[in-house]
Amino acid sequence: MIANGTNQTQDRLALQSRLSEIAQVPAWTEDLASRYAIPGDVQFAMDLCLEEVLSNIIRHGYAGAQDRPVIVNFTKLREGYFVIVVDDEAPYFNPLDAPELPMVSPAEQSRIGGQGIRLVRQFANTLDYESTPTGNRLRIGFSAAGPQVQPK
Amino acid sequence: MAMVIEELEGGITKVTLDGKLDIAGAAAVDMKMNVIAGSRKAVLVDLQQVSFLGSMGLRSLVAPARAIKGRGGKMVLFGPNELVEKVLKTSGTDTLIPVHHELQSALAALQ
Numbered sequence: 001m002i003a004n005g006t007n008q009t010q011d012r013l014a015l016q017s018r019l020s021e022i023a024q025v026p027a028w029t030e031d032l033a034s035r036y037a038i039p040g041d042v043q044f045a046m047d048l049c050l051e052e053v054l055s056n057i058i059r060h061g062y063a064g065a066q067d068r069p070v071i072v073n074f075t076k077l078r079e080g081y082f083v084i085v086v087d088d089e090a091p092y093f094n095p096l097d098a099p100e101l102p103m104v105s106p107a108e109q110s111r112i113g114g115q116g117i118r119l120v121r122q123f124a125n126t127l128d129y130e131s132t133p134t135g136n137r138l139r140i141g142f143s144a145a146g147p148q149v150q151p152k
Numbered sequence: 153m154a155m156v157i158e159e160l161e162g163g164i165t166k167v168t169l170d171g172k173l174d175i176a177g178a179a180a181v182d183m184k185m186n187v188i189a190g191s192r193k194a195v196l197v198d199l200q201q202v203s204f205l206g207s208m209g210l211r212s213l214v215a216p217a218r219a220i221k222g223r224g225g226k227m228v229l230f231g232p233n234e235l236v237e238k239v240l241k242t243s244g245t246d247t248l249i250p251v252h253h254e255l256q257s258a259l260a261a262l263q
Contacts, residue, residue, distance in 0.1 A: 019175060022174075022175055023174075023175070023176055026172065026174070026204075041234075041235055044204065044235045047174070047204060047206075048204070048206055048239070051174055051175060051206040051207070051208070052206065052207055055175065055208070103243060103244030103247075104210070104214055104243050104244040104245045104247065104248050105244055105247055105248060106221075106247055106248050115207045115210060115242075115243040115244075116207045118242060118243065119206075119207060119239060119242055119243065122238070122242045123238075123242075
């Protein structure tokens, strides 16, 4: 935990680009939840969004290359509002520009999978992307109350 | 993720999942779910004790459901909590695999 001189506090999780590393996330968010009074539904949303974002970075951004860094920072901005920032060094890619794939349907031909970005948009309150000098940064905001990001 | 399989009256197979259907949970149940999908025609998946569902977990439900449906069978989901159900609805999974909150209606849907 890092106290940054304001009322904000930060926590950091450093991962390597292996899917097995994502298993560290629930324990990390559980610890955050107990220390920062994060409601259960917000913790669920954090776990969901992080699973989707991290797996996409690892599988697609880093294309299977292992031992590349993924840094996750948590900040409690104010009571009931939390921000998670995910930084990577993968090729530039803005996931917010990616089109949502069709929803699961009874149609035989509809694909299985591809629901990650849709889920992130529904469960996060805010989503912001920026490219950094070394890669990508995705900022995900979670509110204990209020609407989620609307899909494009 | 723990998984318990029970054979109920009327040829219904009840699969009870307990834990998180995250990447690890999905990997833990995929093989058994595929076996069930290839051999059963009426499957009730009890989600009452599932505390988390991500997109990999969705695959672990959708793929067996499609396989069962393709063989002329049915699969239903029973008792997801509010957040798990939100994942099912957001993804459209509930249109493929009906969701029930009453056991009797879930069983009746498989008759």
